[in-house]
Amino acid sequence: MKERDKKIRKIYCTVFLVSVLVFVIGLILGGFDGFNGLFYSDTFTYVTMALPFCLWAWLIILGLIFVKKDWIVNSIIVICAIPHIINIMVLVGFSNSFVDILQWYLMVLSFGLITF
Numbered sequence: 001m002k003e004r005d006k007k008i009r010k011i012y013c014t015v016f017l018v019s020v021l022v023f024v025i026g027l028i029l030g031g032f033d034g035f036n037g038l039f040y041s042d043t044f045t046y047v048t049m050a051l052p053f054c055l056w057a058w059l060i061i062l063g064l065i066f067v068k069k070d071w072i073v074n075s076i077i078v079i080c081a082i083p084h085i086i087n088i089m090v091l092v093g094f095s096n097s098f099v100d101i102l103q104w105y106l107m108v109l110s111f112g113l114i115t116f
Helices: 003-030 042-065 071-094 098-109
Strands: none
Touching: 003 042, 003 071, 042 071, 042 098, 071 098
16 A cells, blocks of 8 residues: 555544544533533533534545545444435425425534525
């Protein structure tokens, strides 16, 4: 394996681990299911839940296109895709149109900077 591929895979795995760590810290400090955490704030909770979700969308795209595949990368892609598949099923169930789902995912890919 080339040195460049190893470096890209290492960065990819590091970003995944950091995003999972942010998500877990957000659950512990921000609270979940009616449990107010140590640092309960709506903004803190939204940031620690939305940032990993947006990163996971980009990790799926980058993992499918740019990273050389092995079982670790494939596992990361599947793990990142599970929340997105569930979210798409919920959006299909409660959304008015396919365009709404596309707009929502455009917002996800822009980390919430583009809102509709």
